[in-house]
Amino acid sequence: MPSREEVAYFGAGPAPMPTPVLEQGARAFLNFEDSGLSLAEISHRSPTANKILADTRAALASLLEIPDSYEILFMHGGGSGEFSAVVYNMVAMWVEKRRQMAERELGDAQEEILEKVKKEVREEMRLDYIVSGSWSLKASQEAANLLEPLKDGGKVGNLVNIVTDAREWNDGKFGKIPHEDTWKLTSPKASVFTYYCDNETVDGVEFPSFPKCLEPKEEGDDRLVVADMSSNFLSRRVDVSKYAVIYGGAQKNIGITDVTLVIVRQDILAAAPSPSFLHDVGIWSPPAILNWSIIAKNNSLYNTMPIFSIWIAGQVMRSLLSTHDDAKVAGQEAVANAKAEIIYRILDSNPSVYQVVPEKSVRSRMNICFRIEDDATEKEFLQGAEGRMLQGLKGHRSVGGIRISNYNAVPMVNVQKLASYLEDFAQRKR
Ligand SMILES: Cc1ncc(COP(=O)(O)O)c(C=O)c1O
Structure with a gap:
């Protein structure tokens, strides 16, 4: 039987874990800090669990220097769950912004407000996807799937705007990021968000840096950028302030599977419309388990969370902090x-x-x-x-x-x- 030292593992996820973290994990799985209980047994509402969440958040905030205006959420569902969560939450936020604008213009005329927002959703609202590989492609397909009920004679493809599809510039295969001059972005006002996958795990394509054309051009130009960092999280510096949302499944660079990290700007959480207004517009309100505002309000403990996996992620982050110190x-x-x-x-x-x-x-x-x-x-x-x-x-x-x-x-x-x-x-x- 080979030892861990004899095997060199290069799997794409689940991925190798630092051996010291696994050794600590083995002890914690049996008897956490001499409590007589496994970390897999304790209540997710216990003081121990709360401390684990707080410590893991603090370690992440320190590693990535996350500004105070962001919330760190622990969620279920992996990267794939966030493909859907991004659409549900961000569309709801866009609709609420438009509802508030309509209210300022039309006062209390509820029917007119509804008609105006409905029209804007169909005629203006766009979700921008930069398709640079298999995962951003999947995310864009999920958006189209979820927006299907909004189809109104036209194509659902109208709502999902493919900013660029890298295959069109590389003989039908992924492997390039087309020049930004060729990207077809919608205006920041109409765009619900601009989505990209920072590292495409299947195709080996990574954005060398934050795309220049997504930088704000002028004061108040708030293009909301969403990035999937599932496979390069914590592998390089990130200016979090440039993003509305960053997310990643833990099972590559952060820890073991079962937990998804979401870093989201607080103003996005604040803009949640009533479910009934969303339904009247023809949109589902986010399911509770994917609803960032609900998860945030509940300190990421809306339902039973895998405390063991969150603790493991915290240990990995702490070991990065102690290895690299101030760097x-x-x-x-x-x-x-x-x-x-x-x-x-x-x-x-x-x-x-x-x-x-x-x-x-x-x-x-x-x-x-x-x-x-x-x-x-x-x-x-x-x-x-x-x-x-x-x-x-x-x-x-x-x-x-x-x-x-x-x-x-x-x-x-x-x-x-x-x-x-x-x-x-x-x-x-x-
Ligand atoms: C970049 C990226 N995004 C999303 C996913 C989907 O993640 P999950 O399996 O956690 O749903 C993966 C999975 O490998 C991935 O590499």
Whole structure:
């Protein structure tokens, strides 16, 4: 039976965990801090659970320097749950803003207010999606699915505006982020939000930085930006103040599965309309379990939360804080970059053997995707890797190829083991 030290795991999620955190977790799972109870047994409403939530929030706020005007929520449903939550909550907020504007203009004329907002929803409201890979594509499809009841003779596609679809610029495949000059954004006033996935796990495409054209151009130009950071959370600095919402499932860089982190600007939580007004407009009000305002009001304890998973996430964050000290997430960014560079350098020096999938300027530091000559050679590569206990390297089933996931908990020593295998394999095939 191999030990943890013998196996080098590069899975895309669930992903490797720091061994010390798992060791502490094993103890906490049996008997948390000598309480005689497992963390999986205690009440989510107990003082212990409340302290775990508060400590985890504080660690995250410190790591990412999250401004006080943001709320940190722990939620169920993973990244996929947030595909829906983003639509429900943000559309409700947009409708409420428009209702208030109509009220200021029309006073108490409730029927006219309703008709005006209904018209604006159908004719003006747009949800902007930047489709740079499989996950942002899925998110945009979920938006279209949820907005289907609003279809009014026209196409639901009118409501979901695809700002850009990277496949159209790359022979039908993901692997590029089209130049911002070609993006078709709607105006900040009509746009409910502009959505992008910061790191596309399946396709190995990562935004090098915050998109320039989403920066506010003038005072009051409040384009609300929503980002899925499921697969590069805590791997680089983020200016949280540029976003309305950031979210990510925990199971890659933060901890184990079961918990989803949402960082949301407080003014968005405040703008929740009455469910009956939403229904009259023809929109469902957010289900309670996905309703950010309800979750926030209940200190993320609207229902039974996985306290063990939240505690694990807190331990991972605390270990990042103690490893990198004042550098915080910038310290982790330097490590992530250095590990990715080692791999890409070998791939680039062996172009006849390895073909990196995405364009150089948008290569992911977290998910390194490449192809080898043909299926048989890729199989041979994977078998050889298994022989050296290098695991989790198969590309996503939808695209094939090889994928090295370089998450935070992958130690440098494992990257070096993989690097020497990549060198050896290339030497044999050259
Ligand atoms: C970038 C990204 N977003 C969303 C998801 C979906 O996450 P979940 O499986 O937690 O629903 C994934 C899953 O791998 C992902 O990588």
